[in-house]
Amino acid sequence: MEILSTGEKIKRSRIYKGITLKELCGDKISISKMSCIENGKIKADEESLRYIAKKLQVDYSYLVRDVYDQIKYNVQEIKESTYSFEKLENIINYNLEYACKYGFNDLALKLTHILFELYMDNDKVENIQLLISKYYDLYQSTQRNEDIIIYYNDMATFFMKTAEYHEAISYFARIREIYENNYIEDRLSYIYACFYEGICYKNINIIEKAYECLKKVLEFVNIFSDKAKGDFYHEFAILNILLHKIEAERYLKKAFEYKKNDLKELAKFKGKNGEMYFQAQEVNKAMKEIKDAIEIYPREDKKGCGEFLIECIKTLYNNRQYEEAFKYTDEALDLAINIDEIKLIEKGYYFKGMIHQKKGEFIQAEMYMNLSTDFLFRFANSEERYKRYNEMAELYYNLGELKESVKYFTLAINIEKKL
Structure with missing residues (x-):
């Protein structure tokens, strides 16, 4: 999908074929005009382009499609591409x-x-x-x-x-x-x-x-x-x-x-x-x-x-x-x-643990929440870890294990400072 102006196409084709400006122009186009066309300073008329296309042995349709038309064509190609x-x-x-x-x-x-x-x-x-x-x-x-x-x-x-x-x-x-x-x-x-x-x-x-x-x-x-x-x-x-x-x-x-x-x-x-x-x-x-x-x-x-x-x-x-x-x-x-x-x-263990807590069954809740936490920390981000530490702190508070509760609250606080 290379994009070239009409002048660039002419110049590239001419040099590739080893043709000088003078040879390309012949007696049809002045050298100064051809130079301006190649450098994009003026736009070639249809008659000149047809002459140049024939002289360089390239398709007229290729030359006449300038930058705008090429991009417009490419847009359609892009839409249909895979x-x-x-x-x-x-x-x-x-x-x-x-x-x-x-x-x-x-x-x-x-x-x-x-x-x-x-x-x-x-x-x-x-x-x-x-x-x-x-x-x-x-x-x-x-x-x-x-x-x-x-x-x-x-x-x-x-x-x-x-x-x-x-x-x-x-x-x-x-x-x-x-x-x-x-x-x-x-x-x-x-x-x-x-x-x-x-x-x-x-x-x-x-x-x-x-x-x-x-x-x-x-x-x-x-x-x-x-x-x-x-x-x-x-x-x-x-x-x-x-x-x-x-x-x-x-x-x-x-x-x-x-x-x-x-x-x-x-x-x-x-x-x-x-x-x-x-x-x-x-x-x-x-x-x-x-x-x-x-x-x-x-x-x-x-x-x-x-x-x-x-x-x-x-x-x-x-x-x-x-x-x-x-x-x-x-x-x-x-x-x-x-x-x-x-x-x-992790979610399965989590809900079993949380439901046991709601039922006041804290021993069973501890087992399932620990299992859930082991799995969670394999993929958890900081916010998920923060939430879980707080949940574990609350669970151990309800179990009367204040030392464990404080431990998890402390871990939560340390993460909260970084959030």
Whole structure:
């Protein structure tokens, strides 16, 4: 994807073929004019280019494609390529450098968007942070709504990914405003902006605002794929649950129709319902959904099932359903040990230990918490170690072993100073 100006192509071809300027010009073009063409000082007219192409025995289409056209062509090639991350990153940056050098801001903006998406797809958060300033400068150079929407959507998606939901909301809202204040035929970006703005509001627990955003999407649901329809109806049902609206059951049924044929999806669907019913203080419904979810999840997917069981145990534990949570800890542990998944093993022991504490069974709790801690410290970061030291200190305090309790509190304090 080497980028050369028309003049550079002529000069390179001429030198490669051993032809002098005078020989190339003949009696058709002056030497001074040809020199200016080669050095990019003037642009060759079509007649001159056709003569030069014939004289050098190169394709006219090759010569006539100047830097702008080459980068434009390369943009399309990049979109269709299947290169590795490193190669694709290098190609995009190479083209982006030339686009910026020649002041082709429209192409630079397209290339920056492609690079941004590449980093997003590969979880390169630091790369994105370094790119944002350049992207902002290029965005300011355009007046086209289509380009502005793409930029806003990229920023919103990034901030949503990094859980900076207030920032994401501001960009999704700007997309909505552009569509609401201008006639733009393609409404897909508008619909998704409404949807994800609503999800961001839900994530910061502003449920009424979330409901308002998702309600705007209802009339457009038919443009979604079947999977997207199921996801939308489920998210809308969740908001109805949290707002205690009677429509919740209706939208759960709609979502169920799109989830029912995939047992993993169906189990996750019911597990999430259970979590939301707990939030809405509808404990009986929550318990039923969680029990159904655990029963449905396919056991042949050992890792997935283990992770799912731990999530369900966590939900039950957080909602003080200790006896019910304890029923599933052995199965979760057996699955984790069977596939030697240390993070799941740690969680299994952890919840057994914590539930024993809630039941006042501190001797059993000590055994399982020590087992959990042994596994945790194989991969834990400082924050996880800090939390665990505090938990162990509290456990030993309840056991009346003050020396051990002080030891763990001291370890926690030493980490806290570094956090």
